[in-house]
Amino acid sequence: MAEVQFRFRNDELVEDAMVTVDAFGQQANASAVRIEPGDEPRDLLPHLERLRLVEVNFPAFTDGRGLSAARILREAGYAGELRAVGDVLVDQLAALRRCGFDAFAPEVPLNEDDARAALARWPAAYQPAADGRAPLWALRHGQGA
Amino acid sequence: MYVYDQFDQAMVDARVAEFRDQVRRRLEGHLSEDQFKPLRLMNGLYLQLHAYMLRVAIPYGTLNSAQMRMLGQIAAKYDRGYGHFTTRQNIQYNWIRLEDAGDILADLASVGMHAIQTSGNCIRNTTSDQWAGAAADEVADPRPYAELIRQWSTFHPEFCALPRKFKMAVIAAEADRAAMRLHDIGIRLVKNAAGELGAQFYVGGGMGRTPMIAPPIRDWVPIDQFITYCEACLRVYNRHGRRDNKYKARIKILVHELGAAEYTRQVEEEFAHLLSQGIEPPAAELARIAAQFTDPPFETGLPDSMDLADPAFARWVRVNVSGHKAPGYAVVTVSLKPAGGIPGDASAAQIELLADLARDHGFDELRVTHTQNVVLPHVRKADLYAIWQRLEATGMGSANIDRIGDIIACPGLDYCSLANARSIPVAQAISARMAAREDEIGELKLKISGCINACGHHHAGHIGILGVDRKGVENYQLLLGGSEGADCSLGTITGPGFDEEGIVGAVETATEVYLARREAGERFLDTYRRIGMAPFKEALYG
Numbered sequence: 291m292a293e294v295q296f297r298f299r300n301d302e303l304v305e306d307a308m309v310t311v312d313a314f315g316q317q318a319n320a321s322a323v324r325i326e327p328g329d330e331p332r333d334l335l336p337h338l339e340r341l342r343l344v345e346v347n348f349p350a351f352t353d354g355r356g357l358s359a360a361r362i363l364r365e366a367g368y369a370g371e372l373r374a375v376g377d378v379l380v381d382q383l384a385a386l387r388r389c390g391f392d393a394f395a396p397e398v399p400l401n402e403d404d405a406r407a408a409l410a411r412w413p414a415a416y417q418p419a420a421d422g423r424a425p426l427w428a429l430r431h432g433q434g435a
Numbered sequence: 436m437y438v439y440d441q442f443d444q445a446m447v448d449a450r451v452a453e454f455r456d457q458v459r460r461r462l463e464g465h466l467s468e469d470q471f472k473p474l475r476l477m478n479g480l481y482l483q484l485h486a487y488m489l490r491v492a493i494p495y496g497t498l499n500s501a502q503m504r505m506l507g508q509i510a511a512k513y514d515r516g517y518g519h520f521t522t523r524q525n526i527q528y529n530w531i532r533l534e535d536a537g538d539i540l541a542d543l544a545s546v547g548m549h550a551i552q553t554s555g556n557c558i559r560n561t562t563s564d565q566w567a568g569a570a571a572d573e574v575a576d577p578r579p580y581a582e583l584i585r586q587w588s589t590f591h592p593e594f595c596a597l598p599r600k601f602k603m604a605v606i607a608a609e610a611d612r613a614a615m616r617l618h619d620i621g622i623r624l625v626k627n628a629a630g631e632l633g634a635q636f637y638v639g640g641g642m643g644r645t646p647m648i649a650p651p652i653r654d655w656v657p658i659d660q661f662i663t664y665c666e667a668c669l670r671v672y673n674r675h676g677r678r679d680n681k682y683k684a685r686i687k688i689l690v691h692e693l694g695a696a697e698y699t700r701q702v703e704e705e706f707a708h709l710l711s712q713g714i715e716p717p718a719a720e721l722a723r724i725a726a727q728f729t730d731p732p733f734e735t736g737l738p739d740s741m742d743l744a745d746p747a748f749a750r751w752v753r754v755n756v757s758g759h760k761a762p763g764y765a766v767v768t769v770s771l772k773p774a775g776g777i778p779g780d781a782s783a784a785q786i787e788l789l790a791d792l793a794r795d796h797g798f799d800e801l802r803v804t805h806t807q808n809v810v811l812p813h814v815r816k817a818d819l820y821a822i823w824q825r826l827e828a829t830g831m832g833s834a835n836i837d838r839i840g841d842i843i844a845c846p847g848l849d850y851c852s853l854a855n856a857r858s859i860p861v862a863q864a865i866s867a868r869m870a871a872r873e874d875e876i877g878e879l880k881l882k883i884s885g886c887i888n889a890c891g892h893h894h895a896g897h898i899g900i901l902g903v904d905r906k907g908v909e910n911y912q913l914l915l916g917g918s919e920g921a922d923c924s925l926g927t928i929t930g931p932g933f934d935e936e937g938i939v940g941a942v943e944t945a946t947e948v949y950l951a952r953r954e955a956g957e958r959f960l961d962t963y964r965r966i967g968m969a970p971f972k973e974a975l976y977g
Contacts, residue, residue, distance in 0.1 A: 327678075351470075351473075351596065352473060352556070352596050353596060353678060354593070354594070354595060354596025354597060354673055355673065355674055355678075357592065357593045357594075357595070357596065357673070358593055358670055358673050358674050359674075361593055365708070365712055379470060380460075380465075381457065381470075381474055382595075382596075384592070385590075385592035385593075385595050386592075387592075388592035389592050389593055401465060404456075404460060404465065407456065408453075411449055411452070411453055412446070412449055412590070413442075413445040413446065413449055414442055414445065414446065415590070415592075416446070416586045416587060416589045416590060416591075417586070417587050417591055417714070418712070418713055418714060419592050419593065425716075426442045426443075426446075426586065427586075427716040427717060427719075427720040429442065430440070430442065430720065430723065431717060431719045431720060431723075433717075
């Protein structure tokens with residue numbers, strides 16, 4: 291399993307055993323789950339209180355289903371670690387962060403400098419997402435805080 | 436029109452820096468071509484048959500003279516002296532070097548332009564009615580709403596890796612001048628009995644190899660919720676659109692396979708959830724944008740009459756000039772379709788002349804049409820003769836809007852790596868052959884695609900032509916009866932295809948059937964709908 295290369299959380303790294311979305315509902319003591327692109331993230335919503343780690347797999351960076359899965363979990367109030375794994379590349383990092391991911395374990399480790407530059411690239415965002423960033427319209431109308 | 440504030444400018448500047456960095460990493464080998472391709476596509480950079488092509492966004496087809504002038508300068512400096520206006524109201528340059536792309540994007544950013552999301556599997560440039568703000572029949576100017584969509588969809592983090600490309604159009608009149616129902620999402624702004632503005636949503640239209648007319652999925656979305664509704668439509672598509680087969684990945688297939696009712700149910704469920712998520716821009720933002728689309732300072736008391744003594748001018752006025760909401764003003768559509776020419780092409784000098792005309796006579800405003808022409812939306816009727824003379828002198832005086840020579844054609848096998856057949860020479864041959872008969876034939880929309888992907892809108896032509904490869908030889912199928920308008924319909928193939936010479940004759944034959952059978956006031960399309968395919972087949976193959 292790939293190492294966590296970037297993490298934007300202060301709590302301890304979660305290393306709990308990972309189960310599938312299908313199995314998670316039945317395993318009352320499971321606290322970590324891995325979402326594949328076709329999985330239904332809303333199946334996890336009844337169990338949010340025992341979830342500490344959600345890993346979302348990107349078998350190919352061109353498959354954006356995991357972006358929706360992440361936002362859906364954040365919109366439902368999930369505050370634990372949301373880790374992107376698989377084909378995670380430098381140029382997807384900013385969008386992944388905006389969708390609520392706060393940890394990255396790319397299959398192939400990323401160039402540190404390129405990754406830091408990509409994460410710092412955007413001065414603002416046009417639309418609200420799951421990162422709490424005030425959208426441009428809020429900044430324009432004095433709602434940005 | 437909309438002018439960037441410092442926030443918009445900072446975003447575009449950041450994009451230029453990002454792209455330069457991506458090119459550097461590609462050249463240094465940190466990015467493979469497979470990794471780089473989606474990135475360059477989302478900056479409008481395609482690799483065609485002979486060179487890179489750069490597609491520049493013209494949001495909802497609106498631009499000012501400084502922007503148009505820059506487009507001409509880019510054609511002169513980085514291309515072989517031409518720009519090509521496209522069916523998404525954009526412009527593309529067919530002869531670009533990869534190493535110049537960053538500089539071109541920087542030049543564009545200096546006039547508030549970019550190539551963001553003009554390609555790739557993301558939300559593309561939103562199109563609109565080219566007469567917005569000038570047409571008498573609109574319930575509102577659709578551009579502020581299209582601009583809201585531009586901002587919402589730009590770098591949308593959830594929708595940057597969709598199953599396939601995604602095209603949206605916004606109109607605000609009963610008449611449809613933007614092929615709204617042939618889009619992934621088509622929005623028509625409407626007013627209710629109380630005079631409030633709302634949005635009708637049509638989802639799942641498109642052309643390509645499986646053409647579909649978008650079904651209505653909601654009659655009324657309150658205007659202060661319509662961005663949230665867009666987000667719901669996209670989320671359902673991003674999660675459930677097919678990714679196993681790129682030819683079945685457009686939203687039209689999802690809507691078709693689920694059924695419009697089930698797709699709508701899922702969207703409504705997502706919409707109900709998203710309403711609590713603070714997605715919608717506030718009314719103050721819409722007001723800020725709308726304030727930039729107020730009417731130009733029209734003069735009052737201008738004459739509506741013109742001296743039409745010059746017959747060539749009178750003909751151009753009859754065909755290319757349309758009514759305006761303000762007395763004494765007119766809408767001019769400049770034809771980029773000279774007989775025998777390349778549809779939608781304009782030279783650097785022509786592009787700069789269009790900029791001059793907008794500056795001198797048109798409140799600094801221009802529009803690009805999805806039919807690959809350019810509009811001066813607000814000109815005094817008193818200035819029309821001077822404008823026409825300058826257009827005539829530069830090869831842009833053709834009086835053929837919506838006539839058989841006003842052809843939409845894709846770049847075809849002359850440029851495109853997907854094409855099976857050439858489109859441009861067929862368009863050139865037809866417009867040259869039929870030019871003398873345009874007045875006699877009247878309105879006839881002819882559209883040509885060089886492959887099944889249908890970039891030339893052949894399904895929606897009154898006459899459509901589809902180029903295919905038949906055992907290594909270019910072959911052209913003929914379709915009749917399509918329409919992109921409010922009476923949207925898809926064309927039907929007449930029968931076996933024709934060779935390059937034969938298709939030109941077949942088009943002429945079809946027009947002769949029409950001329951022989953038409954009743955008073957009928958357009959080609961009306962006659963076809965009344966008499967059906969049989970008489971045309973008889974003449975073509977009998």
